[in-house]
Structure formats: C-alpha cells, structure tokens
Amino acid sequence: MGKTLVEKIWDAHVVKRDEGYPDILYIDTHFIHEVTSPQAFDGLRKRGLPVFRPAQTIATADHNVPTLNQHLPIQETLSRYQVDMLTKNCAEFGVELYGLGHPFQGIVHVIGPELGITLPGATIVCGDSHTSTHGAFGAIAFGIGTSQVEQVLATQCLLQQPPKTMRITVDGMLGPGVSAKDIILYIIAKISAAGGTGYFIEYAGSTIRSLSMESRMTICNMSIEMGARGGLIAPDETTFEYIKGREFAPKGAGWDKALAQWNTLYSDSDAVFDAELTFDAADIEPMITYGTNPGMGIGISQFVPSTNSQELSERPSYQKALNYMGIEDDSALLGKEIDYVFIGSCTNSRMEDLRAVADFVKGRQKAPNVIAWIVPGSKQIEQQAIAEGLDQVFEAAGFQLREPGCSACLGMNEDKIPAGKYCVSTSNRNFEGRQGPNSRTFLASPLTAAAAAITGRITDVRSLLTENTYA
Amino acid sequence: MKKFTTLTTQVVPLPIENVDTDQIIPARFLKATTREGFGENLFCDWRYDASGSPRPDFVLNNPIYSGKALVAGKNFGCGSSREHAAWALQDYGFDVVISSFFADIFKGNALNNGLLPIQLSDGFVQRIFLAAETDPQAQVTVDLEAQTVTIETTKEYESFEINPYKKSCLINGYDDIDFILNQRAAVEQFEQQKAVV
Numbered sequence: 001m002g003k004t005l006v007e008k009i010w011d012a013h014v015v016k017r018d019e020g021y022p023d024i025l026y027i028d029t030h031f032i033h034e035v036t037s038p039q040a041f042d043g044l045r046k047r048g049l050p051v052f053r054p055a056q057t058i059a060t061a062d063h064n065v066p067t068l069n070q071h072l073p074i075q076e077t078l079s080r081y082q083v084d085m086l087t088k089n090c091a092e093f094g095v096e097l098y099g100l101g102h103p104f105q106g107i108v109h110v111i112g113p114e115l116g117i118t119l120p121g122a123t124i125v126c127g128d129s130h131t132s133t134h135g136a137f138g139a140i141a142f143g144i145g146t147s148q149v150e151q152v153l154a155t156q157c158l159l160q161q162p163p164k165t166m167r168i169t170v171d172g173m174l175g176p177g178v179s180a181k182d183i184i185l186y187i188i189a190k191i192s193a194a195g196g197t198g199y200f201i202e203y204a205g206s207t208i209r210s211l212s213m214e215s216r217m218t219i220c221n222m223s224i225e226m227g228a229r230g231g232l233i234a235p236d237e238t239t240f241e242y243i244k245g246r247e248f249a250p251k252g253a254g255w256d257k258a259l260a261q262w263n264t265l266y267s268d269s270d271a272v273f274d275a276e277l278t279f280d281a282a283d284i285e286p287m288i289t290y291g292t293n294p295g296m297g298i299g300i301s302q303f304v305p306s307t308n309s310q311e312l313s314e315r316p317s318y319q320k321a322l323n324y325m326g327i328e329d330d331s332a333l334l335g336k337e338i339d340y341v342f343i344g345s346c347t348n349s350r351m352e353d354l355r356a357v358a359d360f361v362k363g364r365q366k367a368p369n370v371i372a373w374i375v376p377g378s379k380q381i382e383q384q385a386i387a388e389g390l391d392q393v394f395e396a397a398g399f400q401l402r403e404p405g406c407s408a409c410l411g412m413n414e415d416k417i418p419a420g421k422y423c424v425s426t427s428n429r430n431f432e433g434r435q436g437p438n439s440r441t442f443l444a445s446p447l448t449a450a451a452a453a454i455t456g457r458i459t460d461v462r463s464l465l466t467e468n469t470y471a
Numbered sequence: 472m473k474k475f476t477t478l479t480t481q482v483v484p485l486p487i488e489n490v491d492t493d494q495i496i497p498a499r500f501l502k503a504t505t506r507e508g509f510g511e512n513l514f515c516d517w518r519y520d521a522s523g524s525p526r527p528d529f530v531l532n533n534p535i536y537s538g539k540a541l542v543a544g545k546n547f548g549c550g551s552s553r554e555h556a557a558w559a560l561q562d563y564g565f566d567v568v569i570s571s572f573f574a575d576i577f578k579g580n581a582l583n584n585g586l587l588p589i590q591l592s593d594g595f596v597q598r599i600f601l602a603a604e605t606d607p608q609a610q611v612t613v614d615l616e617a618q619t620v621t622i623e624t625t626k627e628y629e630s631f632e633i634n635p636y637k638k639s640c641l642i643n644g645y646d647d648i649d650f651i652l653n654q655r656a657a658v659e660q661f662e663q664q665k666a667v668v
C-alpha cells in the first residue's frame with residue numbers, strides 16, 4: 001500500500017518509534033515569538049540546558065508590537081517587557097532574531113515562507129496554532145504549546161502520536177469575487193469548527209492546484225479552525241517557483257538536490273486516507289461568518305440559520321453566540337452596518353491580498369462611518385506595497401496602511417476593536433473578545449472586507465465588481 | 472511536574488460547548504513571562520463585567536460551587552494554542568477538566584503540565600451536570616490508575632482513555648524533556664544520517 005504525503009514526511013522524521021510510546025519526531029525548523037517563548041527559555045535556565053540546535057530556531061516579534069511608530073520604544077510596558085525579554089533570551093541562547101526594526105521582521109507565518117526558510121518536506125513547529133500555514137509548501141507544520149517549545153529548544157525533537165490523515169478535494173472553477181479565504185470558510189462551515197480534530201488534512205483537487213502560494217497559505221492557515229492538527233498541499237511547480245531565489249532557499253547544487261527530493265513529495269495513488277471529503281468550487285460564494293467560531297459561516301447572500309435548525313443540545317450555545325453578535329436568527333447579513341475593517345493577519349496580509357484590495361478600492365472612497373486598517377504581514381510586504389504605490393491608493397480611498405504585526409487579529413497591542421463594534425476582518429478567529437473585549441467580528445475575504453469598507457455595510461462584493469477589478 | 476494518582480472532589484459545572492482558549496484566558500493577559508498568576512484572570516470576560524465586578528451568574532462567582540474538577544461542554548479548549556489556558560486553569564486550582572470532547576492542542580498542553588483532561592461520553596458528562604445541579608456538594612472520584620471517574624452520590628462510573636506513556640508521566644511526575652534527553656544518542660545519529668542523504 002502506498003503512503004500519504006503526511007506519512008512520507010512523518011516517517012522520514014521519526015528518530016525512534018517504540019510500542020506504547022509516542023514517536024520521537026525530529027523538527028527541522030522552529031519559529032518562536034515573544035508571547036509563547038519566555039516561559040520556555042525560563043524552563044531551560046531552570047534545567048541548566050542550552051538550546052540544542054540554535055541554528056534551527058528563528059525568532060521574530062509580532063504578536064504585541066505596535067503598528068504605528070515602530071521606530072520608537074514600545075509604549076505599553078508589558079508588551080515592551082515581553083519583546084525585550086525575547087531579545088535578551090535570543091542573545092543569551094544564540095538564536096537569530098528578526099525583531100522590530102529588522103528588514104525581515106513580520107508575522108512569524110508570513111516571514112518563514114517569504115524568506116525561503118519554509119521548505120517542502122520539512123517538519124516545522126511554532127508556539128502558535130496557525131503554524132499550519134507553512135503546510136502550503138508540502139511541509140508538516142503544526143502549532144505547539146510552550147512546554148513543547150521548551151522541548152524543541154532543548155532537544156530539537158517532539159514526542160508525538162502519528163496523526164490520522166484526511167484528504168479534502170476541491171475541484172472546479174471559482175466564481176468571480178471568490179477567493180481562497182472563501183474556500184476555507186466554506187469548508188469549515190460545512191464540517192464545523194471541530195470537524196477536523198485529530199487529522200492532518202491534505203488539500204487537493206484542481207481548484208487547490210490552480211491557487212498561488214499565497215492563496216494556498218490562506219487555506220492551510222485556517223486548518224486549525226476545524227480542529228485539525230495541520231493542513232498541507234503537495235508541492236508543485238508553483239511551489240518551487242515561489243521558493244526559488246529567496247533569501248535562505250537552497251542555491252546552486254543544493255537547489256538541484258532539494259528539487260529532486262521535493263519531487264517525491266506527493267500522496268501515492270494507492271494511499272489510503274482515514275477520511276476523504278470532496279467539494280465543488282462552483283458551490284462556493286463569497287463567505288462571511290455570523291457567530292463566534294469560524295464554523296459559523298454562510299454564503300454572503302444566505303440567511304443566518306434559525307436556532308430551531310440546530311441540534312437541541314446546541315441551541316443554548318448557538319443562541320449565546322447570536323446574542324453576543326447582536327444578530328437575529330433567520331435574518332440576512334447583507335446591508336448590516338459595520339464600524340471597522342481589518343485587513344491583515346497571517347491569513348490575509350500578503351502582497352496578493354494587498355494588491356487585490358488596492359485594485360478594488362482604487363478610485364473609490366470608504367464610507368465615513370468606517371475605520372479601515374491595512375496591516376501588512378511583514379516589513380518586506382510593507383516596503384513592496386509602498387514601492388508599488390499601493391500606499392497612495394489606500395490613502396486616497398481613506399484606508400490606513402500601518403506597520404507589520406498581528407495587530408487587531410488578537411488585539412494584544414493597541415489595535416483593538418471597541419466593545420460592541422462590528423469589524424469585518426480578514427483574520428481567522430471570530431471568538432468572543434478576540435479583537436478586543438466585547439468586539440464583534442465577521443470573518444471574510446480581503447475583497448469582501450474592502451467592499452464593506454466602501455459601502456459601510458456588509459456587501460456582496462460581486463455587486464461591485466467591474467470588468468477591470470481583480471476577481 | 473506534580474504527581475497525580477487519585478482525586479475526590481466537588482465539581483464546577485460549566486455546561487457550555489466550544490469553550491475556546493480566548494475565553495479561558497483572553498489574549499490581553501498573555502504578556503506575563505512566567506507561568507504563575509494566570510488564575511486571577513481565568514475566564515475573565517465571563518467572570519467580570521466591564522467595570523471589573525464579578526458577574527453573579529457565572530459559575531466561578533457562585534460560592535455554592537467549588538472543587539478541583541471543571542466539567543464543561545464538548546470541544547473544550549478549541550482555538551489558540553496558548554498553553555496559558557492550561558496554566559490558568561491550574562493556577563486557579565483545577566487539577567482535572569472533564570468534557571465529552573477536547574481540542575487536540577489543549578489536551579496536549581494540559582497533559583504536559585499535569586492538568587488531567589478526561590474525555591467521557593456525552594451521557595456521562597450530562598449525568599455529572601445533573602448530579603451537581605441536584606446537589607452542589609456532589610463529589611466525583613478520579614482514579615488515574617484505574618482510569619475511571621465515579622459520581623460519589625450515585626456510584627455510577629465510567630472509564631476513560633489515556634495514552635499509557637502520558638499516564639506513566641502523570642503518575643511518576645516526569646515529562647517529555649526528561650524522556651527525550653535520555654535518547655540524545657539516537658537523535659544525534661538521526662541527524663548524521665539525514666545529513667548524508
């Protein structure tokens with residue numbers, strides 16, 4: 001019997017497998033950031049251990065950095081302390097840090113791929129659940145907790161049970177105004193926020209194959225939102241093309257050798273998955289969430305499901321979510337007034353997203369009642385956007401282009417959505433209070449978010465697409 | 472890590488599904504650099520209103536409920552991978568969380584810190600809720616060695632699954648780092664082979 005891609009990569013990284021024990025899995029690349037690493041370094045100090053393979057760990061500051069005036073000292077005391085602590089720990093333990101002010105700084109899941117550090121066939125971990133993003137390159141990438149960060153720092157290994165595998169196939173052509181974000185929101189809405197628990201998901205099919213690397217990252221990014229341990233896509237020409245020539249990508253003979261190995265990274269035709277699902281791209285319309293978990297999503301033209309259509313045991317939780325959101329069941333979301341638009345996060349803050357938004361808003365004006373933030377995923381993206389003149393386009397349309405970081409995705413810095421306010425957000429989580437205490441989040445694609453900024457209401461972007469706008 | 476064998480305790484019922492780690496400990500409290508002190512802000516936004524006063528309708532503010540076992544609805548601990556959620560539950564005083572379903576990362580984090588996540592059938596979890604509703608003093612006994620949870624008032628019990636390796640870690644109070652450090656030679660050999668390929 002053949003092997004799935006996950007099994008191929010996994011098996012190639014098993015240091016030791018013993019009956020009754022989890023596998024000792026070797027980790028090629030470890031990303032760290034300021035929020036989930038201090039206790040891990042502290043643990044090393046208490047045990048008197050060094051970082052075992054410091055060259056395989058890369059650090060950046062992203063979660064609680066300000067997105068204005070990054071050249072000035074961080075105002076907020078605790079954030080500054082945490083970022084300083086990262087700097088100190090990296091210096092003490094010999095770990096490379098792309099901190100504030102560094103040209104490579106950015107959201108950890110944006111910079112890894114952008115710098116050519118994220119590579120096919122690798123095992124990649126980070127103390128952050130959206131590490132699944134890196135799976136877009138055909139890598140096994142997953143989020144870990146701080147004790148495990150300590151474990152990887154100390155040993156470059158993790159104790160792990162091999163995952164179950166699921167394949168999700170999406171075939172067919174996407175309609176106008178429908179993007180990768182809509183695909184993944186659609187899948188999560190179909191299988192629920194827990195539907196992928198315990199699985200590693202391989203995304204396949206003609207629709208997935210036709211996507212750019214940036215779009216593939218958007219899909220893999222949200223694997224965790226259905227409870228999956230990770231998601232990945234077999235590498236192909238699109239992948240290799242993206243990696244080639246990047247800062248830390250293999251070069252020369254190293255590249256040829258790597259490419260030969262990467263070409264073996266696919267699920268064998270007779271491989272068996274523990275679960276298989278298939279979707280038709282033609283069924284997907286621009287998506288939006290209405291509730292407080294990413295599984296509570298609908299096509300933008302649809303109605304919020306009625307409470308009575310939910311399982312009896314789930315009705316109280318369902319009602320609680322709608323109450324929090326201030327939304328009636330059985331109602332339309334279209335036309336609902338909103339207050340904020342946030343375009344950013346490791347889901348949708350790359351050049352492709354910024355270009356799509358710029359194309360769409362060019363010559364348009366945001367609604368006066370809306371505050372619209374665009375937060376690029378990295379310093380390099382910010383610079384590129386400026387080089388392409390996108391900053392001018394955004395400014396003319398009334399959008400604010402800020403400096404890179406996680407920002408309003410989780411509101412650890414100053415970028416918070418005020419209590420009770422509605423935000424159409426391109427991030428990945430609509431949990432209660434995620435964007436600030438009592439903030440209310442509608443997750444959507446960059447285009448849907450941009451359309452809401454223009455009209456001040458939840459809008460079907462398709463009604464605003466003209467022939468020359470990006471679709 | 473602290474050792475775990477058996478525990479008899481009252482329960483704190485939280486019959487809500489999909490409790491995500493942003494609710495367990497909101498992101499704005501993640502700025503600490505040690506593992507201690509998170510219990511104060513456990514479930515902060517459910518526990519306190521905007522002015523910081525305790526909300527009387529939230530179970531942690533209800534003096535008739537206390538104990539070392541939190542019992543929650545299904546898909547507990549979904550969302551962010553923050554281990555702070557496990558630390559906060561533990562710091563508050565919980566040794567056990569019972570649910571009919573746990574999110575993966577939370578479960579791993581909890582086990583790595585000696586907080587025992589116990590997955591029971593939905594029916595049995597409902598019976599614990601019922602027992603606690605009927606008598607807030609009702610106790611459950613968690614026996615890790617036997618892998619059972621018993622409702623003391625009715626003597627109903629159910630078994631739970633736990634990875635045998637994790638079980639031995641909890642019972643003996645050792646962790647994954649201790650285990651892998653003992654395998655250093657195998658790790659180095661693996662690295663050498665990988666470099667050759």
Ligand code: SF4
Nearest residue numbers: 130345346406409410
């Ligand atoms: S952008 Fe949001 S989801 Fe991504 S790493 Fe930052 S906080 Fe996490």
